Amino acid sequence: MALDLIFLVRTLVFPGFIFLLVLVLFFDWFERKVAARFQNRMGPSYAGPFGILQPIADYIKLFSKEDITPKQTNKLLFVAAPILAFSFFVFALFYIPIDGSNVILNSSFEGDLLLVLLLVTLANFGIFLSGWASLNPYSGIGATRVLTQFLGYDIPLILLAIGPAFLAKSLSIVNITASQSIPFVLLIPWSCALFIIVLQAELEKDPFDIPHAETEIVGGYETEYSGRKLAFIKLSEDFQFLIGAALVTVLFLGGSNGPVLFGMPEIWHIFWFIVKTLGVVFVLEYVGNVAARLRIDQVVHGNWKLLIPLSVLSLALTIGIEPLLRSVIG
Amino acid sequence: MEMFEDAVDVLKKNLEDAILEFRVPKPRKAYVLLKPERHRDAISLLLKQVENAELSTITGTDLGNEIELNYHMACGGTITIKSRVPREKPVIRTITDILPGANLYEREVFDLLGVIFEGHPNLQRLMLPENWPQGDYPLRRDWKPHANQENSFVSEETSQTETEDLKDAGSIINVIVGPQHPVLHEPEMFSFKVDGETVVDVEVRLGYVHRGIEKAAERMMYFQNVYLVERICGICNAAHTTCFCQAVEDIGNIDTPPRALYLRTIIHELNRVHSHLLLLGVAGHLLGFEALFQHVWRDREPVMDIVERITGNRLMSGFNTIGGVRRDIDPNTIEKTLKTVKEVRKRTTFYKKVFEEDPTLRLRTEGVGVLSRSDALKFCVVGPVARGSGIAMDVRKDDPYAAYEEIPFNVVSYKECDTWARLMVRAEEVLESLDILDYALSHLPSGRLRVRVQRKIPEGEAVSRVEAPRGELIHYIKSDGTAYPYRVKVRAPTLANLMAFPDAIRGAFIADIPSVIGSLDPCFSCTDRMAFLDTKNGQKWHWSLDDVNNSKNRKALI
Numbered sequence: 001m002a003l004d005l006i007f008l009v010r011t012l013v014f015p016g017f018i019f020l021l022v023l024v025l026f027f028d029w030f031e032r033k034v035a036a037r038f039q040n041r042m043g044p045s046y047a048g049p050f051g052i053l054q055p056i057a058d059y060i061k062l063f064s065k066e067d068i069t070p071k072q073t074n075k076l077l078f079v080a081a082p083i084l085a086f087s088f089f090v091f092a093l094f095y096i097p098i099d100g101s102n103v104i105l106n107s108s109f110e111g112d113l114l115l116v117l118l119l120v121t122l123a124n125f126g127i128f129l130s131g132w133a134s135l136n137p138y139s140g141i142g143a144t145r146v147l148t149q150f151l152g153y154d155i156p157l158i159l160l161a162i163g164p165a166f167l168a169k170s171l172s173i174v175n176i177t178a179s180q181s182i183p184f185v186l187l188i189p190w191s192c193a194l195f196i197i198v199l200q201a202e203l204e205k206d207p208f209d210i211p212h213a214e215t216e217i218v219g220g221y222e223t224e225y226s227g228r229k230l231a232f233i234k235l236s237e238d239f240q241f242l243i244g245a246a247l248v249t250v251l252f253l254g255g256s257n258g259p260v261l262f263g264m265p266e267i268w269h270i271f272w273f274i275v276k277t278l279g280v281v282f283v284l285e286y287v288g289n290v291a292a293r294l295r296i297d298q299v300v301h302g303n304w305k306l307l308i309p310l311s312v313l314s315l316a317l318t319i320g321i322e323p324l325l326r327s328v329i330g
Numbered sequence: 331m332e333m334f335e336d337a338v339d340v341l342k343k344n345l346e347d348a349i350l351e352f353r354v355p356k357p358r359k360a361y362v363l364l365k366p367e368r369h370r371d372a373i374s375l376l377l378k379q380v381e382n383a384e385l386s387t388i389t390g391t392d393l394g395n396e397i398e399l400n401y402h403m404a405c406g407g408t409i410t411i412k413s414r415v416p417r418e419k420p421v422i423r424t425i426t427d428i429l430p431g432a433n434l435y436e437r438e439v440f441d442l443l444g445v446i447f448e449g450h451p452n453l454q455r456l457m458l459p460e461n462w463p464q465g466d467y468p469l470r471r472d473w474k475p476h477a478n479q480e481n482s483f484v485s486e487e488t489s490q491t492e493t494e495d496l497k498d499a500g501s502i503i504n505v506i507v508g509p510q511h512p513v514l515h516e517p518e519m520f521s522f523k524v525d526g527e528t529v530v531d532v533e534v535r536l537g538y539v540h541r542g543i544e545k546a547a548e549r550m551m552y553f554q555n556v557y558l559v560e561r562i563c564g565i566c567n568a569a570h571t572t573c574f575c576q577a578v579e580d581i582g583n584i585d586t587p588p589r590a591l592y593l594r595t596i597i598h599e600l601n602r603v604h605s606h607l608l609l610l611g612v613a614g615h616l617l618g619f620e621a622l623f624q625h626v627w628r629d630r631e632p633v634m635d636i637v638e639r640i641t642g643n644r645l646m647s648g649f650n651t652i653g654g655v656r657r658d659i660d661p662n663t664i665e666k667t668l669k670t671v672k673e674v675r676k677r678t679t680f681y682k683k684v685f686e687e688d689p690t691l692r693l694r695t696e697g698v699g700v701l702s703r704s705d706a707l708k709f710c711v712v713g714p715v716a717r718g719s720g721i722a723m724d725v726r727k728d729d730p731y732a733a734y735e736e737i738p739f740n741v742v743s744y745k746e747c748d749t750w751a752r753l754m755v756r757a758e759e760v761l762e763s764l765d766i767l768d769y770a771l772s773h774l775p776s777g778r779l780r781v782r783v784q785r786k787i788p789e790g791e792a793v794s795r796v797e798a799p800r801g802e803l804i805h806y807i808k809s810d811g812t813a814y815p816y817r818v819k820v821r822a823p824t825l826a827n828l829m830a831f832p833d834a835i836r837g838a839f840i841a842d843i844p845s846v847i848g849s850l851d852p853c854f855s856c857t858d859r860m861a862f863l864d865t866k867n868g869q870k871w872h873w874s875l876d877d878v879n880n881s882k883n884r885k886a887l888i
Contacts, residue, residue, distance in 0.1 A: 039624035137506070141524075141840060206618055207690050210841070292690040293618025295841040 007104065015098045015270070020090065023274070024238045028055040031241065031281055038289040055238075059231055067227030070134070077133035082225065082232035085126030089239035092119035096246045097174050097255055098273050099266045108174040113165055116173065117158055120202070120243060123236065124150055130233065131211075131221025142220025145211040148296055152303030153201035153208075159311035160198060163191040163318045164251040167325060177255030185252040187325050191314045192252040196280075198307060200287055201299065203244045204237075207291035208299055245280040249273060253280070333380060333728075334358050334406030340379045341409065345372055356580060358407025358729050359793060367423060369401055369413040374428050380405040382723055384710040385425075386795070387821035388435040389806045390443040392417070392471045397445055401425070402804060407729050408793045410806075415445060417470075424450040431710030434829055435821075442469040457537040468545055518852070524840060532832045536825075547818035552578050552787055555815065556651055559805070562820060564645050565608065568594070568601040569798035570805075570820070571650035576731060577794035577807040578652045582787045587778040588733070590654035595733040596667075596770050597641065597649050598796070599763045603674065604633040605799035606714075606756040606763075609851045610681060613753055616844035617694050622684065629677040632670045639663050654780020664771050671771075675764045682757040685750070695750035699834040699846035702747055709830040712823050713801020714759065715850055717743040718752035725797035732796075737769050749842075752849040785813040798823055800851050824852045 010016050029044060029052050036043025044051025069078055094103040095112045102108045124146060131143025165171050167187065168179040185192045201208035212220030219225075222233050249255055258272030294302070318325075338360050342352065348371065351363035364372060376383050386402040397420050401411040415422050424447040425432045436447045437456040444467040447453055455462065467473060506521050519535040543562055547555050559574045560567045572594050579586055607630040614622030634644045640659055641647035649655055659667075685691060701711070706719035716723055722743040726734040742758040744751035789811040795804045801823030808817040827850045835846050 035620075039621045040628050041624055206620070209618060289621040291619065292614070292622075292688065292694050293841075294690060294693060295839055297839065298693055 010103055011094075016094070016103050017090070020093055020239075020242075024235070024242050025055040025059075026052070027242050027245070027277070027281060028238045030278060031285060034282055034285045035289060038285060059235070062231035062234065063228055065227040065230075067229060068224075069229075070136075070224055072135050073224065074133045074135070077129055078224075079229065081126050081130035081133055082229050082236065085123045085130065086232050086236040086239065088119045088123035088126060089236050089243060092116045092123070092243055093239060093246070095173060096243070096250060097177055098246075099256060099269045102174065108172050110175075111171045113161060113171050113173050113176065116243070116247070117161060120240070121150070121154060123240065127221060127233075127236070130225070134221070134224035136224050138218045138223045139221050142211050142223070145296055146221060149201060149204075149208065149210055149299055152300045153198050153307070156194070156303060156307040156311040157198045157202060159308070159315055160191055160195040161247070161251060163188055163315055166315075166318060167322065173250050173255075177250050177257065180254035180257060182328070183252060183254040183257075187328065188252075188314070188318050191318060192248070194307065194310055194314055195252065196248060196283060196287065198303075198311075199244045199248065200284060201303070203241055203284070205284060206288040207294045209288075209293055210296050210299060241281075242277070245277045245284065246273075248280045249276045332406075334360075334409075337376055337380045337383070337403075337405045337409060340375060341372060344375055348372070355790075356792075359580075360407065360409045361412065361791070362409060363412040363414075366413060366415065369399070369411050370423060370425055370428060372411045373401060373403065373425055376403050376405055376409065377429065382707065382721055384707065384712070384723075385429055385432050385435070386710075386802065386804045387806075387819070387826075388432065388439055389817070389819040390439040390445055390469065391808055391817045391819075392443065392469065394471070397443060399439065399445065400806065402793055402806065404723075404728075404795070404802065408795060408804075410793055420445040421448060422446070423448050426450055429710065430708050431826070431829055434825060438825075443467050444470070457540060459537070468542070520843075520847070522835075522840070522843065529835050529838050529840065529843065532835055534828060534831065536828075544818055544820060547815060549814065551785060551813045552815060553652055553783075553785065555818065557648065559818075559820065560646060560648065563822065565605050566601055566798040566800065566803070567646055568597045568649060569796050569803050571647075572598055572732065573794050573796040573798075573803050573805040574807070574818075575650050575652050576796070577792040577805045578783075578787060580792035580794060581790040581807060581809050582652075582783065584653050584781060584783055586654055587781065588775045589777045590779055591733045592770050592774050593655045593659060593779075594650055595737065596659070596767060597637070597647055597655075598732065599766050599770070600633060600637050600640075601647075602763045602799045603760050603767075604630050604637070605851075606760045607633065607674075607678070609756055609848070610685070610753065610760075613845065613848050616848040617691060619688075619691065622681075626681060629674065629681075633674060636663075636667050636670050639666065651780060653783040654778070656780070658779055659774070664774070668768065668771055671764050671767050675761060678757065678760045678764070682754070682761070685753055685757055692750065694842075695748065695753060695845060695849075696746070697748050698838060698842045699749045699752075699849060700747050701830050701834045705833055706747075706830065709833070710826055711801070711830045712826045713797065713799075714752055714755045715801065715827045715830065717741070717755045718849075719747045720745040723802075725795045725802050729795055731794075733770060736773075737766050739766050739769075749845050749849040756851075786811065787813070787815075800824060801826065824850070828852065 012018060032054070033043040033050070044054030047053035047057045069075060092115075095108070095116050096102075097108070128143045128146045131139040131146065134140070134143075164176050164184045167184055168176040170176055170179070200206075204211055212222065222230060225233055253276045255276075256269035256273040258268060260268045338354065341362060342349070345364070345368065348365045348368035349362060350365060351361075353361045355361070362372065373385070383403060383405040386404045386408065389400040389402065391398045391400065393414070395417055396414045397417055399413050399415065399422060401413070403409045403411060413422065420443070422445060424436060426436060426447075427449065433450070433452070434456060436450055437453060439445050440447060440450075440453050441456045441458050444465070458468075506519065518538055521533045521535070523530040523532070543558060547558055550558060556571055556574060559570045562570050578584075607626055611623045611626035611630065614620070614626060637647060638644045640663060641649045641657060649657060701715070701719050703720045706716050706721055711719070712723070720743055722741045724741040725731070726739070727741050739762050742755050742762060744754055787809045789809055791806070791808040793804065793806050795802055797803070803823055804821045806817070806819040807815050810816040831847070831850060834850075835843065838846060
């Protein structure tokens with residue numbers, strides 16, 4: 001019985017669903033504020049101190065809006081796709097050790113890194129389906145762009161994620177994090193830099209925000225969505241963003257490892273995790289704000305001709321100098 | 331300037347038998363009345379003899395028994411070739427086979443005056459809705475908006491997408507951009523045929539922002555019309571008023587004081603600076619470079635402040651008037667303006683460097699939307715678009731007005747012919763404009779601001795051209811000796827540049843649509859100014875997504 005209670009609390013409240021939701025909203029705010037400052041704007045300022053409540057206000061607004069389902073859409077897919085994408089992302093986030101262990105205790109297993117990457121992929125198919133079900137030319141083009149872009153970045157993303165796994169001799173995220181007494185970013189910085197660039201494409205941020213390039217195809221795959229369903233799409237985008245940043249944190253920055261100064265170590269784990277992830281968000285926003293949007297053909301060409309060879313090279317280099325690195329790790 | 335005199339000589343020599351009347355009332359302005367059907371000879375002669383000769387526009391004027399067609403040819407100055415057709419049977423041979431750029435102008439005259447151009451490849455309505463009653467030509471003098479206008483409309487449900495060639499076929503789908511779309515800041519419709527991500531073809535539909543300004547101008551007095559033409563376009567309002575006032579001053583033989591000419595130049599150049607900066611920012615936005623967009627617009631703001639300080643208004647300056655300008659500039663403001671000019675120059679130099687060096691920007695703009703020099707001449711494009719295609723034409727240099735004869739500056743042109751070149755032309759032109767401002771402010775002559783002008787303007791006609799931020803702007807005014815103009819014709823630069831758009835976009839990617847549209851810097855409120863519509867009929871085309879999705883179901887709701 002006691003175990004069940006812990007299970008329930010961890011899943012639903014902390015560090016599970018509610019905590020993740022708050023975290024995602026906080027990251028949403030941080031991202032918007034950073035982007036605004038890069039662009040010499042104010043960013044969210046009115047709702048709460050420094051506008052920190054703006055994301056909540058936005059979601060409340062979206063949930064109270066009229067929810068329109070266009071006549072000619074495939075209703076089941078149209079409704080299910082955003083929820084599907086959203087749940088995949090939440091599920092994937094459950095495997096990220098935020099306070100030093102997974103959300104569901106002892107659920108970590110050898111290979112959950114691949115599971116997380118798989119879930120993110122599946123969620124992207126959910127997003128694709130949401131656009132495809134809309135039966136709108138803009139959504140259709142946006143949806144095909146999601147898949148085309150996905151063809152480009154998915155392989156380098158997995159190749160680059162293998163690097164840290166190889167150094168840690170484990171495919172379990174918890175183990176990878178635990179073995180980073182020295183963060184891997186110091187050992188294999190090239191891999192981390194490439195990972196961040198590829199991640200930019202995965203997160204559909206500039207210069208890769210092609211699937212919803214507003215000046216080209218209006219809203220892309222989300223053109224037809226409104227109200228609650230749009231809220232789900234926006235939420236899944238926010239979750240995706242957190243997963244992306246968190247992946248960099250756990251794979252290259254040592255996850256929640258960090259000095260415990262006083263009190264409960266769990267608090268410090270969470271603190272270090274959030275601080276590192278915020279740092280990653282800052283870098284992602286920086287990259288996104290100094291570039292123009294590329295074209296889909298340029299992205300696919302760039303990925304296949306440049307990023308895949310580079311990722312293979314980076315992985316080879318990691319494997320090659322691994323004995324040397326191991327002596328550093330000790 | 332020699333170019334113009336040569337052109338006049340050539341015309342006189344070769345077409346002696348056809349010329350009924352030949353007048354050169356002002357330097358660089360010639361009016362040639364030809365025998366019927368001889369206009370083609372004159373135009374092809376000019377195209378052959380004069381390098382970079384283009385057709386500015388075609389003005390149709392209803393003279394009562396006849397309809398006069400004025401072909402305004404830009405060749406150093408303006409040679410207006412006149413040809414008359416009887417009103418009962420208004421038929422004339424097209425010139426589109428000689429000069430494809432005349433296409434839209436002929437359609438416009440057909441639409442609004444009912445002149446039929448024999449041999450035109452696609453003589454359809456340009457501005458008015460498709461179901462506008464047949465035989466109703468708003469720009470004819472006797473046309474009045476009738477009370478039962480609504481009922482006389484063809485009630486059949488016609489639609490742009492109903493046409494056979496716009497239906498989906500195979501892998502080709504139609505992507506409709508507009509009338510409402512984030513890339514367009516004004517309502518206009520582009521219908522793209524898309525195969526995957528590649529644009530196969532495009533159709534442009536104009537006319538969503540008709541305000542009937544040309545018709546309205548005939549019912550207002552000249553000095554009232556200054557404010558009317560100012561409202562043709564917000565962003566280049568000084569260009570429109572300068573152009574209009576010049577034309578009226580031309581007819582009335584009014585000598586504008588030199589200080590007024592300098593002040594006009596100053597406000598005109600400030601207009602150009604903020605218009606170009608606006609476009610460079612918008613280009614950043616269209617290419618997904620939000621940070622660039624926000625920063626350029628921030629640095630554009632001081633220019634707006636200066637405009638406000640000089641004219642009392644950020645945008646609609648209300649500065650020019652017939653015979654001069656309405657407000658003076660004080661020494662404090664001059665000092666402040668010079669300081670701002672310095673600041674803006676620093677920032678613009680930086681942005682120019684960004685456009686030159688940023689790899690993502692270059693990836694997106696280089697080799698995109700190519701408009702070759704010969705095509706540009708063929709379609710008679712103007713302004714930065716022409717200069718981006720290597721044609722160094724600029725009304726300020728070719729046909730100097732206001733104070734431009736005395737002010738040194740360079741005409742910027744790039745040979746790359748692509749979107750990048752068109753953007754670079756604008757970036758560099760801002761720097762030139764700032765130099766012009768520097769010069770004009772420090773060489774400002776003293777004297778009167780304006781001369782008093784009578785309400786009645788003597789009989790006559792005048793063509794006036796200025797280099798608006800988007801290119802050559804031309805006004806043609808015909809006066810019958812009263813306080814009201816007989817005919818006002820405006821051709822804004824966007825209409826000239828729009829013809830070239832389908833050619834530039836064919837074969838490009840969907841993702842290039844915004845940047846190519848943007849690099850033409852379209853201003854549709856300028857373009858759609860001439861038809862008369864009452865509010866009810868103004869809202870013609872509505873789109874529901876059913877229309878877009880389902881070809882069986884496509885219809886425009888009225």
